[in-house]
């Protein structure tokens with residue numbers, strides 16, 4: 386019998402998860418530990434993978450100017466695409482008006498169910514450090530602590546620093562270290578492969594327990610809102626990424642889709658850009674994006690580039706304002722674009738990070754933070770969708786950067 390390909394198995398896992406969740410409801414959460422083990426296995430390798438592969442990537446670039454150029458291009462690309470994403474979200478939310486005419490009873494019910502959870506989120510957001518602190522904190526005081534805590538921006542900083550240092554010391558010494566790191570990198574990648582064998586089961590268990598726990602009924606209550614978010618994500622993901630791939634990356638979007646669909650399914654089922662990171666890096670390698678680029682662009686993207694989250698925050702802010710009957714002037718909408726850009730940068734690549742930093746956007750324009758309670762019920766599903774958009778943006782950027790660098794070289 387012909388062996389079923391891994392990505393087909395993962396897809397089957399996804400469908401089975403939906404069925405099991407629908408049939409068994411709450412009881413489906415019994416199999417959640419299988420999903421959690423899978424999730425822990427891939428999360429476990431994120432820090433070592435980013436550290437080692439980015440050190441190697443930087444060392445192999447061997448040129449600080451090139452590193453700086455890639456860094457600037459990446460950040461410019463991330464910022465522009467994020468703003469386009471929010472603008473699409475705002476446009477749709479203003480035209481469709483998902484918040485107009487939400488039934489008062491439904492509103493009261495949603496409040497009652499999610500008020501306390503929303504409160505926790507609001508408190509977490511209020512503890513967030515200022516922008517300057519965030520910048521200062523990129524430089525670690527204790528590298529071991531950085532690795533233990535898995536602070537991604539600090540890990541990226543460490544890797545860039547040590548990778549650069551490897552190019553500054555004597556060749557005969559750096560060679561030994563680079564050889565060692567290369568071997569270590571191969572070993573870490575093997576862990577990714579082992580984890581991926583478990584992916585079909587992990588994905589099934591994760592999806593079944595999400596559907597079992599949250600049900601699909603709530604989606605119906607907030608149908609218009611959910612449709613605007615998902616519709617916006619689809620429009621953005623398909624159009625902007627395809628255009629970027631074709632025009633800037635000179636790659637067929639279909640070829641890209643084929644190579645990266647495993648990463649998309651993992652992002653969808655885990656709701657975490659970080660968890661999908663090892664698979665995202667692996668996937669783009671299949672379309673010729675070497676570690677030189679992917680080891681920098683993808684971890685940085687998983688940490689700060691969240692197009693899907695930004696789009697969703699734009700829609701959510703307008704939705705809540707519409708429910709409260711708060712009119713938003715043009716300048717308020719411009720503020721939303723700026724704040725949602727920052728809030729998406731501030732959101733970590735973990736589940737539900739975006740709804741916490743949404744509080745920052747709402748606060749800035751004076752929309753009641755309690756409004757978060759209204760959308761919490763559907764958040765898990767929307768998180769799955771926006772995370773998928775987030776990582777597609779990161780992978781697309783790696784293609785664009787590679788093409789633009791190679792063009793320079795020609």
Ligand code: ASP
Pocket residue numbers: 656657658659691693694732733734735736737738739740768771772775
């Ligand atoms: N879960 C998202 C991610 O990991 C962040 C968010 O909550 O929007 O990319």
